[in-house]
Amino acid sequence: MKYVRDIPFKEFVDSHHRAFDDDLAKLRRSNEDEDVPLIFTExxxxxxxxxxxxxxxxxxxIGTAYGYSALFFAKKLPEAHITTIERNxxxxxxxRAAFSSRKxxxxxxxxxxxxxxxxxxxVCDLADADESEKFDFVFIDAAKSxxxxxxEAAEKICIKDALIVCDNILLKGWIVEAEGKEAKRHRTSIKYMKKxxxxLRERDDLEVSILTGADGLAIIRFINEQ
Ligand SMILES: C[S@@+](CC[C@H](N)C(=O)[O-])C[C@H]1O[C@@H](n2cnc3c(N)ncnc32)[C@H](O)[C@@H]1O
Incomplete structure (x- = not known):
């Protein structure tokens, strides 16, 4: 398969990317220089x-790393509150340093x-919460297994019109064709991502869009009864 190992057209897409502001442009560059994982421009x-x-x-x-995507959400949506989870x-x-140094x-x-x-x-805390306390957008970008x-946890703490977006679902194409040493090292992630x-495919109460751009995204919404 032609692009199985690399992100297709990455350089081209990067060259067309317009950063939200200079601050995020700098943050992206420093994350990339330090090899910190962060969302692709696409x-x-x-x-x-x-x-x-x-x-x-x-x-x-779910998955903060150095805080780039959380800051992107916060900058783009001045009314929004962002909760982000990180274990490393x-x-x-x-x-913490990135958040405390910016408004x-x-x-x-x-x-x-x-x-x-x-x-x-x-899930326990929000079990009896009303919709106004639940999340309306979830971005999953952590342990791929x-x-x-x-x-399953996120859907319990979301409003019914929420969008849930999952990053890296193609795992560099290994989800389709897993060959070579690197794919072998990631076999657990590949196995669980396939599952x-x-x-998702078997859940007929969900509308799922699989996008093949960047490293693959799944965009999911609940099909609500009218
Ligand atoms: C791809 S990076 C997140 C990038 C970030 N969303 C961005 O674009 O700036 C994934 C992060 O998830 C964290 N992570 C992985 N598994 C986790 C878990 N089970 N709980 C909390 N954090 C986790 C990793 O330590 C890593 O920093």
């Missing part, structure tokens, strides 16, 4: 389009720990 643009159309006010992000202490430290950081809650545990707590778990995508 992913940022799709997320920007989705949140620009749906205007979420309570965003949940090095990432936590950097994200948008005041609208970002960084929760530290394993996302599965934090989500379980949210746990997307099903994250998704997650099959699970």
């Amino acid at each position: 992913t940022e643009e799709i997320l920007g389009l989705l949140i620009g159309l749906t205007h979420p006010v309570r965003i949940l992000e 202490p090095v990432m936590v430290e950097a994200a 948008e950081g005041e609208r970002i809650d960084l929760l530290i720990g394993d996302a599965a545990e934090i989500l379980d707590q949210f 746990h997307y099903k778990e994250f998704f 997650f995508l099959e699970y």
